[in-house]
Amino acid sequence: MTREAGSANDDLLLKVSPPRVQRQLISRPRLLASDAAFHGFPAILIQAPAGFGKTSLLAQWRLEHLSHGVVVAWLTAQARDNPGRLAQALALAVRQGAGRPSFGHLLLDAVAPEGLEGITIWLAELAQTALDVVLFIDEANRLPPASREALAYLLRNAPPNLRTVIAARPDCHLDIDDLIAYGQCVVVDPAMLRLRLNETLELVHGRFGARVDNDTAARLHDMTEGWPLGVQLAMTVIARGVDARADVDGMAALGGALRDHIPALLLAKLEPDDRDFVTRIAILDNLHPELCRAVAQADDAAERLARLGRDTPIFVASERGEWLRMHMLVRDVLRQAFAGLAAPQQAEAHARAAAWLAERGQLEQAARHALIAGQNEKAYELTERSLYESIMAHGHQGVVLEWLNQLPAAELDRRPRVLLAVAWTLAASERHEDAGRYVERILAQPGVNDALRCECALILSGAAVFADDPDLFAALHDPWAESPPLRDPLLLQVHANRRAYRSLLEGDPALARLRQQQSPRGDFGSGRGYVGRWGELIIGLSYLWEGQVQLAESLLQPALASAEADLGRRSKLGCMLAALLASAVWERGRPADAAALLADRLDVLEHGGLPEALLLAYRTMARMAMAEGAEHRAMELLAGLDAVGTARALPRLRVASLVEQVRMHARRYRAQTCRTLCEHIDAMMDGDELPSGRLWRRSVAALRGLAQGYTAIAAQDWRGALEPLARAEAIAREIRQERLHIELLALRAYALDRCGETEAAALMREALDLAAGYGLVRVFDDAHPDVGQWARAVAGRTGVPGLGMPLPAPAVAVAPRPEREASRHDAARGAVLTPKEREVLDMLARNLSNKEIGRAMQVGETTIKWHVKNLLGKLDAGTRKEVVVRARILGLIQPT
Incomplete structure (x- = not known):
């Protein structure tokens, strides 16, 4: 070999040296190389702008393949x-990865x-070797045009024993x-590479533990829109601070340190014309465009948008064809x-924006710009032309409230x-009483007909639902129940x-x-329409009402995904x-999923959620806290539910809070505390200020009997518990609340x-x-x-499979892990071995050589x-x- 050839080989060594996997990265099951989405494809192209973790994903996939004994070749492309x-470079990459010094000698x-x-x-x-090779090529966008053509030629003529993974810019x-x-x-x-909420939660909690709660982590996720680099930068800011919540609030208000990183990372490299354009x-x-x-006033706007969308993470693609939106932090x-x-x-x-939008029927946005x-x-x-449709067809309640604060009172009465x-x-x-005053203003105007009166009854009956007054709802609804004088399909x-x-109330x-x-x-425009989603919510609530949590989950999961895509997560x-779905998955024994669903949503429910959704959210979170042994957190949540019930004048929520507190103390047989709480419930129920209607009284009668039964159980008065429990059970059967x-x-x-x-x-x-x-797993x-x-003991004696009982300590549902990690978990029972020895043992079971194990473990x-x-x-x-x-x-280790 000539001296020049040897120098060239030395120069190529850095190109074929793979990077190390960062310790704080999480393994995302949906992005494992072994996932079904990637199985059977001879080539995989990872294409995204900077900051989406392309190199990190390649490095993780490399380790995953190495752990299965596959020959892995790595190449970082250069201009x-x-x-x-x-x-x-390809020849040297295979030589290094396979440990074959003679490979590629002709090259x-x-x-x-x-x-x-x-x-x-x-x-x-x-093709002549007996090796199955996975080739990783990073930063392929740096290659000159001729080499890109050569790479395409390689992909088209790849032998069966070669699989290629390429990472490149758009x-x-x-x-x-x-x-x-x-x-x-x-x-x-990029859509696949963005972090999902549960992945952001795992990443944040893995680094900060209990220092950062779910709500703060969810706010961080929403602010960065799942952009991996943005999440990493935000976590860097939090790591330097003392109060994580205050740091995230500062970032959201553009007063934190994260704002200083954005221009440098996303905007500083833009040409002056592009900077002015955006x-x-x-x-x-x-x-x-x-x-x-x-x-x-840019004739090349379409070209600029396309180029900037490819080269930077500034823009996020929309599902509406050519439409885009700008990343919130950049905007x-x-x-x-x-x-x-x-x-x-x-x-x-x-x-100019108002004129363009108005011509194309986007009236509300046009009005805002005007x-x-x-x-x-x-x-x-x-x-006036857009607001009614905005609320009825799309549910944009925040938009209506913004205009309510900006429109003069005289303009309201004119329209x-x-x-x-x-x-x-x-x-x-929560402002359902104000709705009644606006209905009075509507009915006081001339030209009121039956259709308008029926619509006003729908408005007031909806207010009664949010006021948790089922009897008033029934009184307003029943006169128009059979033949409503309505023609609008939305109504x-x-x-x-x-x-x-x-x-359902009956x-x-x-x-x-x-x-x-x-x-x-009716024709509700795009998607199923806002009022159609309300129908799905009612069906989901009906399934939860009768305890059909599996059916509730199957219905609510896609409904929530659609609502989040169209209306936003919050x-x-x-x-x-989300509150209904969280209750269902909690009953199914998946607390991690329930916690992710409720993250950073409780404040929205407090100010505008249905009483039933608010109750389910608080109750689910309190029960999760109790299952984790955090009784203080459960008490705080139940006190919060009582406070919300007081603030919104929803006495049933206050009763439910007290019943849950009785349940919590009965678990520890605190008889006196339970008696005091039960007396408080009795005093509330006997007061004159509570609703007296049949439907409302029946809804709390079962809760009252449950509290009395728990109080007797806490005192271990087993005979005394039978009568109130039987009374409450009869009501539950009558209204078909099977859970x-x-x-x-x-x-x-x-x-x-x-x-x-x-x-x-x-x-x-x-x-x-x-x-x-x-x-029902948790009941x-x-x-x-x-x-x-006792239920587990009875279930064990019956010998009947499929009773759905949890283990003594119900396990938190986690996403599937790579095979190497799963084996490591199984081996963890052998305390005699160190973690590294367990990892080596796992790979020995796969018949990997010492050299292959060393590559996989990067040692x-x-x-x-x-x-x-040591294992011997x-x-x-x-x-x-x-x-x-x-x-x-x-x-x-598990047997084969």
Whole structure:
């Protein structure tokens, strides 16, 4: 080999040296190399702007493949890699990865061949080996055009024993669209690389533990929109501070340290013309090439948007075709820069935006820009034309409230449809009393007909629902129940929702679903429409009402995803759907999922959620805290529920809070505390200020009986517990609240067992069978820990599989982990081994050599030999094979 060739090889060594995986990275199950989404594809293209973790994902995949004994070759591309140099780098990468010093000698020991000849030689030699090779090529966007063509040639002519994974920026065109179209290559885009909420929670808690709560982590996720680099920067700011919540608040208000990083990372590299362009369009919430062209007066707006969207993470693609939106952090910085422009320039830009949007029917956004531009009369006219549809078809309640604060009172009375929109908005909030006053203003105007009176009744009945007054709701709904004088399909759907809810209040959830299914299907525009999602919420509530948590989850999961996509994660309807779904997954025994669903949503529910959704959210969180042993946190949550009930004048929530407190103290047999709380409930119920209607009284009567039963259990007065439990159980059966019925049945069975009654076991078996049928996993442990323990004992004696009982300490549901981590978890029972020895043992079981284990663990072969020697001694084995056999016998690794 010549001296020049040796120098070239030395120069290539850094290109084929893979990076280390950062310790704080999380392993995302949906992005594992072994996931079904990537299985069977000979090529994978990871394409995203900077900051999306392309290199980190490649490094993680490399370790995953190494842990399975696969030969892995790594190459970091450079701008001076012509096709000949690229072929030499590929040869050295395989030589290093496979440990074969002779591989690629034709390429490395001579002058680099020209054109595609070197790639052809490399492919031919690789095909002749007996190696399954995974080739990782990072930063392929740096390659010159000729080398990109060579890479496309490599992909089209790859032998069966080669799999290629390429990471590149979006502006890298490899001309492999045909491979993608024919299923030979799968593309991983920015949407897949963005962190999901549960992944952000895991990442933040993995670094900060209990210092950062779920709400703060969820706010951080929403602020960064799951951009991996943004999350990392935010965590850096938090690590330097003392109060994590205050740090996140500062970032959200553009007063924190994160703001200083954004221009440097995202905007500093922009050309001055591009910087001016994005500053002028930052006033727009949603971006379209033609809209940006009109606002920024830039004829090349479409080209600029496409280029900046490819090269930077400034823009986020929308599901609406050509529409984009700007990343929230960047938009806020640029809007501050826009505010520095001359006032006439700002007004002119807003006026152009208003004109373009109004011509295309986007009236509310047009009105907003017109008002800022000083075109008040035009803004009010556009508002009248758009606001009613905005609330009825899209549920934009925040938009209506913003306009309510900006419109003069005289303008409101001149525009009846605006009054209607405001009344609908206030009715579905904690300001339900204000809705009544706006309805009075509507009915006082001339030209009122039956259709308008019926709509006003719908508004007031909705306010009664949010006021937790079911009897008033029934009184307002029933006169219009059968033949409403309505023609608008949206109003007919609202009426159908109310009929379904009325059936639910009477204790007939099946009829509620039937009425919902028979509702008229109007044209609600895109998607299923806002009122259609309310129908899904009612159906989900009906399933929870009767304890059908499996059906509730299957319905609510896609409904929540759709609502979040259209309305936002912290929208009122999205938060209510999340509260219902969290209750369902908690009952299914998945507390981690329930916690993620409720993160940073409780404040929205407090100010505008349905009483039932608010109750379910607080109760789920309190029970999670109790299951974790954090009784102080559970007490705080239940006190918060009582405070919200007081602030919103919802006495049923106060009763429910006291009942949950009785349940909590009864678990520790605190008889005196339970008696005091029960006396407080009795005093509230006997007061004159509470509603006296039949439906409301029945809803709390079961809760009162449950509290009395728990109080007797706390005092271990088993005979005294039977009567109130039986009374509450009869009400639960009458209104078909099966989850409550099963809980009361189990409590009564336990009390009978403590009294020595023989029928106790039969009752518990019935409760177990019902719980299994409904998919209820938590019901017995949530009722009382002793009831849960006895239920498991009865279930074990019956020998009937599939009863749905949890383990003694219900496990937190976690996402699937790589096989290497799962084996490590199983081996953790062998306390005799160190963590590193358990990892080495796991790979020995896969018949990996010391060199392969060293590559997978990123340590030297000598270190692995030392670990193997320790394993031989600890397991009293003479060979590597005996080590594996004895480990399986001892249960340190799972048997094959």
